[in-house]
Amino acid sequence: MADLTTNFAGIRSPNPFWLASAPPTNSAYQINKAFEYGWGGAVWKTIGDPVLNVSNRYGQFQYAGNRLIAINNVELISDRPIEVNLKEIREIKKLWPDRAVIVSAMVSSNEQAWKTVVQQIEDTGADGIELNYGCPHGMSERGMGAAVGQVPEYCEMITGWVTSAASIPVIVKLTPNVTNIVPPAHAALNAGANGISLINTINSIAGVDVDNFEIFPNVGGKGSHGGYAGPAVRPIALHMLSAIASDPKYQDQPVPISGMGGVETWRDAAEFLLLGATSIQVCTAVMHYGFRIIHELCDGLSNWLDEKGATSIEQVIGGSVPRISAYGDFDLSFRTVATIDEDKCIQCNLCYVACDEGAHQCIDLTADGVRIDPAVYEGSATLQPVVREDDCVGCDLCSLVCPVENCITMVERPAKFPSVTWNELVRTRPDVTTDWDAMVAYRKEVGIEIH
Amino acid sequence: MPHQEVTLAQLQDSFSETYPRYTKNEATVEANRCLYCFDAPCITACPTSIDVPTFIRQIANDNLLGAATTILESNLIGHSCGRVCPVDELCVGACVLGAEHRPIAIGRLQRYATDHVFDTGAQVFEPAPPTGKRVAVVGAGPAGLSAAGELAKRGVHATVFERNELPGGLSTYGIVVLREPTNVSLEEVEFIKGLGVDVRTNVEVGVDVTHQELIDGYDAVIIAAGTGPVPPLGVPGEELEGVIEALPFIAATKIADKDGREGLLSIPVGNEVIVVGAGNTAVDAATVAKRLGAERVTMLYRRSRAEMTAYDFEVDFVRGEGVDIRLLTQPIEVLGENGKVTGVRCVRMRLGLPDESGRRRPEPVPGSEFVLPADQVIKAIGQEKLSALFEGFGVESISGYVKVNEELRTSNPKVFAAGDCVRLTGQALTVTAAEDGKIVARAVARQLGVAEPAPQPGATRGRFLHATVNDIRRIHG
Numbered sequence: 001m002a003d004l005t006t007n008f009a010g011i012r013s014p015n016p017f018w019l020a021s022a023p024p025t026n027s028a029y030q031i032n033k034a035f036e037y038g039w040g041g042a043v044w045k046t047i048g049d050p051v052l053n054v055s056n057r058y059g060q061f062q063y064a065g066n067r068l069i070a071i072n073n074v075e076l077i078s079d080r081p082i083e084v085n086l087k088e089i090r091e092i093k094k095l096w097p098d099r100a101v102i103v104s105a106m107v108s109s110n111e112q113a114w115k116t117v118v119q120q121i122e123d124t125g126a127d128g129i130e131l132n133y134g135c136p137h138g139m140s141e142r143g144m145g146a147a148v149g150q151v152p153e154y155c156e157m158i159t160g161w162v163t164s165a166a167s168i169p170v171i172v173k174l175t176p177n178v179t180n181i182v183p184p185a186h187a188a189l190n191a192g193a194n195g196i197s198l199i200n201t202i203n204s205i206a207g208v209d210v211d212n213f214e215i216f217p218n219v220g221g222k223g224s225h226g227g228y229a230g231p232a233v234r235p236i237a238l239h240m241l242s243a244i245a246s247d248p249k250y251q252d253q254p255v256p257i258s259g260m261g262g263v264e265t266w267r268d269a270a271e272f273l274l275l276g277a278t279s280i281q282v283c284t285a286v287m288h289y290g291f292r293i294i295h296e297l298c299d300g301l302s303n304w305l306d307e308k309g310a311t312s313i314e315q316v317i318g319g320s321v322p323r324i325s326a327y328g329d330f331d332l333s334f335r336t337v338a339t340i341d342e343d344k345c346i347q348c349n350l351c352y353v354a355c356d357e358g359a360h361q362c363i364d365l366t367a368d369g370v371r372i373d374p375a376v377y378e379g380s381a382t383l384q385p386v387v388r389e390d391d392c393v394g395c396d397l398c399s400l401v402c403p404v405e406n407c408i409t410m411v412e413r414p415a416k417f418p419s420v421t422w423n424e425l426v427r428t429r430p431d432v433t434t435d436w437d438a439m440v441a442y443r444k445e446v447g448i449e450i451h
Numbered sequence: 452m453p454h455q456e457v458t459l460a461q462l463q464d465s466f467s468e469t470y471p472r473y474t475k476n477e478a479t480v481e482a483n484r485c486l487y488c489f490d491a492p493c494i495t496a497c498p499t500s501i502d503v504p505t506f507i508r509q510i511a512n513d514n515l516l517g518a519a520t521t522i523l524e525s526n527l528i529g530h531s532c533g534r535v536c537p538v539d540e541l542c543v544g545a546c547v548l549g550a551e552h553r554p555i556a557i558g559r560l561q562r563y564a565t566d567h568v569f570d571t572g573a574q575v576f577e578p579a580p581p582t583g584k585r586v587a588v589v590g591a592g593p594a595g596l597s598a599a600g601e602l603a604k605r606g607v608h609a610t611v612f613e614r615n616e617l618p619g620g621l622s623t624y625g626i627v628v629l630r631e632p633t634n635v636s637l638e639e640v641e642f643i644k645g646l647g648v649d650v651r652t653n654v655e656v657g658v659d660v661t662h663q664e665l666i667d668g669y670d671a672v673i674i675a676a677g678t679g680p681v682p683p684l685g686v687p688g689e690e691l692e693g694v695i696e697a698l699p700f701i702a703a704t705k706i707a708d709k710d711g712r713e714g715l716l717s718i719p720v721g722n723e724v725i726v727v728g729a730g731n732t733a734v735d736a737a738t739v740a741k742r743l744g745a746e747r748v749t750m751l752y753r754r755s756r757a758e759m760t761a762y763d764f765e766v767d768f769v770r771g772e773g774v775d776i777r778l779l780t781q782p783i784e785v786l787g788e789n790g791k792v793t794g795v796r797c798v799r800m801r802l803g804l805p806d807e808s809g810r811r812r813p814e815p816v817p818g819s820e821f822v823l824p825a826d827q828v829i830k831a832i833g834q835e836k837l838s839a840l841f842e843g844f845g846v847e848s849i850s851g852y853v854k855v856n857e858e859l860r861t862s863n864p865k866v867f868a869a870g871d872c873v874r875l876t877g878q879a880l881t882v883t884a885a886e887d888g889k890i891v892a893r894a895v896a897r898q899l900g901v902a903e904p905a906p907q908p909g910a911t912r913g914r915f916l917h918a919t920v921n922d923i924r925r926i927h928g
Contacts, residue, residue, distance in 0.1 A: 265512040289487055295504060300514035405476040 002305035013040035013100035020281035021104035028088035041100025046077035059216035061208025070230035134175035134200020149175035152187035159191035169194035197258035201227025230284035237261025243302035245276030266300025274320040333415035351398035363393035476748035481510035499526035499839035518564035528885035533561030561822035579606035592620020594870025597888020603646035662843035678834035688785030695794030697736035697831035721827025728831035858894040
């Protein structure tokens, strides 16, 4: 069984799974229970200036009968007095010395306020501090949270105040509500952050009630943007993680990353690890199913590591980072085509309509082996989709819509022209990249046909 | 013989498992329908308390090794139970989705997970360090194997004595192939043996080894011998050629299944078959007769549907096979010519006042006798008890069952008992036998001063009991 123990900038935990700073980490009662279930660590719900909360606080995004594909919240930071939180943090750390106890903090943007809260947190014996630069609602209007995270200069300044005062590791939690996640990450690195965590929640409105025009979540007839989290945000989180993990400055000056955003299963966690995360934070899945999911998170991750022949988590962290590339460096001659296994095909014809109307018109419908036009076909044969392989551009849409396991597969075929990247073309044949006549001539020259 | 008109290919097909294995897609879709209830009623409804929502979530997450581990941790006979459990009466019947939709197909998902691990021959549990204690188990059926495996998990060495040629008890010999192919049971035995359990077949206690040798030679003895042969009908003509017992009849199909099913062609089956009895075994025998090629199969039962022990799904199934169930009908004579069965003389019954069992006593209706033609009569009217075996161990019994307390201790402090041989009340199911094995192993371990398996420290509240890295590498090639 693989070793799941995690060392994040000196913060140790028996497994990489930490509860994210959120409603599940609101109290000692919850965190104690979570640790009994086996969670490796917890980031205490953000402590800071006084707040009042509202109801309703949460809205959900449902899709095709599945609940909580994502959750939207307008809940603020901890509404419990800071002294109560500090007392409970101290008790929890004493009870659970082997678990990672990290405290999220967010105070007014002045140096003294931050230094005070750093001291208060260190006095509890907590293992680390997470700076909440991400909260997109309620706090940002008061110049905190995302209002800091969206401005790299503020981010760097405040992080500097904290790192100069703190003796325990400082983790900067980044907001995804920016066009480019890298500059705020640079700001954190410049200011000496010991770790980065991402993503916080994304600005969103959960939905609109089409009967009474109210907005979800509905607060006394009014609605507002809230923070969006859960499985639906995972691809966005993975992208932002990859943007930092592949950034040259980050690679020169790497710090551990705590990845989060829609992690619900061991497989999700494995994806974050492969893109460079050292620890994994979880919130929405716990809000949906409870702390008990930790069993399967650890079990599944451990079985996967064993299957891969890895004896520890470190061996897989960043395993996919070398593959992070960009369009300009893709091999333009790499070629795949769709193949349909007619024995498995159930003739739903979703691939046909997707290809014919949504993509590149290279799947035909056939009746008894003869291509037909469904608009005029009057026979009663069961229509069988067939790929015209020479025309297939290898877009993969058909296999994505196919409901049958292993029925449509994308198969690699020999390239039809010599390997070349766009960046190489820009360098060697700049006319081809700027002039359509040159492009057409180039295609003819190397044998690229687009039907 | 009518079945000679049935081709081997037809027999191959009609003795395949009724429900095919789920494809990955089917399993994933079904697993994702599970709500993952907290404090789920399916766990409570399972006699072995399998953590159903967790193993289903593990299937949804494509952690099949984890799913099988979750199942087998609670029930070492889980590979059989996923097929033979009357799930509608147990976990599936308790599923909250049943109220307004379709309940989760828990049995089929369980089977999907265990099949995955058994296909690969993985050993899911690490053997415990030996304690030096040794226990003899009499009978290699589900109860005996469960007890032996649970003891092995505690470092207690178990030797299982089985009088039959093959281990597995009713899973190997008695459960119709359509529900459990023979190799499933034999794979399960191999899995138990992999825990360090010694299984000795063709050894009958009282014949090949004495009761006293077991009592003297081991730290404890567990009787898990099941029940005996079918009692006589007690009617004239019973000795005629063509009157057979249900279990050997079913067993012949199980042996043929193990050996590639060609043997199905040579199992004698009548054209007009009468099955006497209406329990699970009678249903299985009727199904087997029909599938072997009998033209007409009729089950006779002297009481009404309400008193039948077969489950609704079984009755529906056998009726779907074309089997006629004649209720309130009692055989009073087997008729024959030239020493061979030609029919059964029956009398109609009606229900009178309740008897000592609380069930209404069937009484013959005067003048209602009639004859059903038959060329084969299959007896399936319960099983005799193994009183001589119990007496040999000097344990008290009640109505032919070993008398035990809630820890499954007998009147002899060194002897314990589990499974169908103690099932004075309640249903004799594979899953209750598996649970008996757990209970008796705990009691034996306590008596021998052996500690319960220690919860694993750290992250998982002792719920990780893992295959070795090499085993897992073997699984995944």
